[in-house]
Amino acid sequence: MRAASFRQHLASLSCSLAVAMTGIAFVWFAPLMLTLVSENSPIPMTTTQSSWLVSSIEFGELIAVLPSGILADIYGRKSLILATGPICAATFILKVFVRSLTVMYVLRFLQGVCLGVAYAICPIYIAEIAEPRLRGGVSSHFQTLWYGGALFAYCVGPYVSYESYAWICLVVPLLFTATFVLMPESPYYLLMKGRKDEARKALVWLRAGKGINQEFKAMEDTIEREYLCKGSWRELFSTKKDRKAFIIVQVCCITKYMNGMSALVTYLSQTFGESSSQYLDHNELTIVVGVLLTVVTLSSSIMSDKIGRRPMLMFSSLGCSIFLLVIGGYYFLEFETSYDVRGYVWVLYVSMVGYIIVANVGLGPLMQTIQAEFFSSRTRGIGGGLTLIVGSLGAFWCIKQYQLVQDTVGVFLNYWIYGCVCLVGAISIYFYLPETAGRSLGEIQKDMSKHEEYACKHPIFTEFREPRNESQASQGRIELVPLLTRE
Numbered sequence: 001m002r003a004a005s006f007r008q009h010l011a012s013l014s015c016s017l018a019v020a021m022t023g024i025a026f027v028w029f030a031p032l033m034l035t036l037v038s039e040n041s042p043i044p045m046t047t048t049q050s051s052w053l054v055s056s057i058e059f060g061e062l063i064a065v066l067p068s069g070i071l072a073d074i075y076g077r078k079s080l081i082l083a084t085g086p087i088c089a090a091t092f093i094l095k096v097f098v099r100s101l102t103v104m105y106v107l108r109f110l111q112g113v114c115l116g117v118a119y120a121i122c123p124i125y126i127a128e129i130a131e132p133r134l135r136g137g138v139s140s141h142f143q144t145l146w147y148g149g150a151l152f153a154y155c156v157g158p159y160v161s162y163e164s165y166a167w168i169c170l171v172v173p174l175l176f177t178a179t180f181v182l183m184p185e186s187p188y189y190l191l192m193k194g195r196k197d198e199a200r201k202a203l204v205w206l207r208a209g210k211g212i213n214q215e216f217k218a219m220e221d222t223i224e225r226e227y228l229c230k231g232s233w234r235e236l237f238s239t240k241k242d243r244k245a246f247i248i249v250q251v252c253c254i255t256k257y258m259n260g261m262s263a264l265v266t267y268l269s270q271t272f273g274e275s276s277s278q279y280l281d282h283n284e285l286t287i288v289v290g291v292l293l294t295v296v297t298l299s300s301s302i303m304s305d306k307i308g309r310r311p312m313l314m315f316s317s318l319g320c321s322i323f324l325l326v327i328g329g330y331y332f333l334e335f336e337t338s339y340d341v342r343g344y345v346w347v348l349y350v351s352m353v354g355y356i357i358v359a360n361v362g363l364g365p366l367m368q369t370i371q372a373e374f375f376s377s378r379t380r381g382i383g384g385g386l387t388l389i390v391g392s393l394g395a396f397w398c399i400k401q402y403q404l405v406q407d408t409v410g411v412f413l414n415y416w417i418y419g420c421v422c423l424v425g426a427i428s429i430y431f432y433l434p435e436t437a438g439r440s441l442g443e444i445q446k447d448m449s450k451h452e453e454y455a456c457k458h459p460i461f462t463e464f465r466e467p468r469n470e471s472q473a474s475q476g477r478i479e480l481v482p483l484l485t486r487e
Contacts, residue, residue, distance in 0.1 A: 003208035005134060011183045011206065012126045012138035016145040017176035018081050018118045021088050023149025024169050025111035026262075029054050030150075031157025031283065032165075033267065042162045043099050051403040056105050058396035060112020061119070062389055068117045069385030073192070077125040078185045084114040085177035092173070095166040116392070119368075120384045127372030127380075128186040129206050131215075132439055136309070136369060143365035144297040151290035158283040187216075191223045222445075235379045236386070241448045245374040246383065248432055252313065253387050255425025256367045257394035259320050260418030261359055263402040264289075292353060297360040308437045309366055310429070316362025317426035321419045323355035328415030336410050363425075373436045376445050 029036065029050070037047050045053065072080050091107045098104075122142055130138045149172065156168050184206060190199035199219075203212050236246050303312065330348045333339045341347075375383035398418070405414050436444050 004131070004206070004210060007206055007208055008130050008134055008138055009141070011129055012141045013145070014176070014179040014183050015081060015122050015125050016141040017172065017179065018084050018114075019122055019142050020145035020149035020152070021085070021173045021176050022111065022115040022118045023146040024153045024172055025088060025091065026057060026115060027150045027153050028111075028157075028169065030267070031154055031286070032162070043101055043104060045101055047403060047407070049101065051400060053101070053104060053108060055396055055399040056108045057112040057115060058392045058399070060109040060114075061116035061392045062112075062396075063109075064113040064116030065120045065388040065392065066382070066385040068120045069381035069383075072121045072124065072381045073189075076185050076189050077121050077128070078180070078183065080117055081121050081125060082177065082180055084117050085173045085180070088114045089170055089173040089177070092166050092170045096163050116388060119391070120381075120388045123368035123372045124380050124384055125186050127369070128188040129184070129202075131207075132443075135373075136366075136437060139369040139372070140297065140365040142368050143360065144294060147290065147293035147297055147360070147364075151287070151294050154283075154286045154290040158286075187219060188223065191219055196220075236375075236383055242376075242379070244432075245376075245448060246386075249371050249374050249383070249387050250390055251425060251428045251432065252363070252367050252370050253391045254394055255317055255422060255429070256363045257391040258398055258418065258421045259317075259359060259363060259425075260324060260398055260415065260421075261364070262395040263398040263414065263418075267399075267402055289352065289356060292356045293360055293364075296357050297365050299361070303361065306437075308435050309370060310433050310435045312362040313366055313370075313429050313433065314362075314426055316358050316360075316364075316366075317422045317429060319358030320355055320363065321422035321426060323351045323358065324415045324419035324422060326351040327355065328412040328419065330412075331415065332410065332412035336412065370433075370436075373444050374448070 033050065033054075035041055036043060036045055036050050036053075068080060087110060091110050094103070094107055098107075123139065126139050126142060127135060152172070153169065157165050160168065184202035185198070187199040187203045187206070190196075190202060200212070200216060203216055203219075207215070235242060237243050327348065330341060330344070330351065334341045371384055371387055372380065402411075402414050405411070405417075434447070439447070
């Protein structure tokens, strides 16, 4: 049991190094933000140009997400994720030798492509290799290493030269490539391609050789049921169950990506640099926040399978709303009024820490888990791609409008907007999100599809039906209804 858990955690951690790599790329300019808009900037730019530069990574992500979902079903989860390593490594190398703002946009676009692939496919790979009892824990590696990558950039960027910073960041994509190439492909994908012997070998390795016959048979049944039909975007809306799953995932996605965390990690140094502080300078405060993000997200892996997804997401969304409204109130008093808030700076710190904690015990690490659990095998790639488009647009909006709102109205309004988004998300999660902790992917889909029929575009059969009686159910039979005899 311990060996099986270790191997699943190892594979998940190795895969999640791709997320750490893209996390570094995402916040790479954050420690340099004040320098980039100063007279001594290595790449001279205005505040408007800097906001476009940091947010331009989302364009690459938007372009990549849908093709990556389709390509993952053709070439495999592992192959596509692995390809991001050399691409991201090349962008860090080019940053050393090129100082053109135009080229920086291109490099950010390529990093966005890697980000899109990692965010769309890594959760699928992790969910498909993990046992139900471990899925919440291993899935949390995704968000933990995202913030671990951001923390790496925060700790290195302010204290080394521009060139050294790029060379040091190159270590992570190289480490990811060297380790993930040794990991197995998803057994679900191999079964989907009819490669049963390879799928069995992959599952034997992941379960450390323990009895896998029952689990392997359940996987085969799931694939037989779902992959006779080629997934398409229409399958996301073909039944009430599919529509419900899509809406649930999008609510969680919008709440996560528009709760302000992406803007916070991008503009952290700049925000702290402009705010009064009696204790630490802005770089040290940024590192403290990065440590909190990483540690809290790591701790959530222990709780998600024990407490459950639903209560953690509700608590996270509502808590974010409260703390964000308080942070906005503090910045309003500091920058928009003559009221002296220096004696109450602890309120800002406590609220920021509280926001970081509650955001990353639920919304941060569990969004990808919910996405992988609620989409069926036939729509997991396409559904993940569409979800990431929604997330990318939300993150782009958060990052791009942050500087605009700060310059035109005030930084306080950003946090009030994010707080309102989280409040709406908490209410929606309360009414619509069912619990999935401890259930296999097949069980979740069965629970979602009770009393429903599976729509299918098979040339002979139009739909699947659930077993009509106990005899069929005990045999694991699925009825295929021919087109001409369909009721």
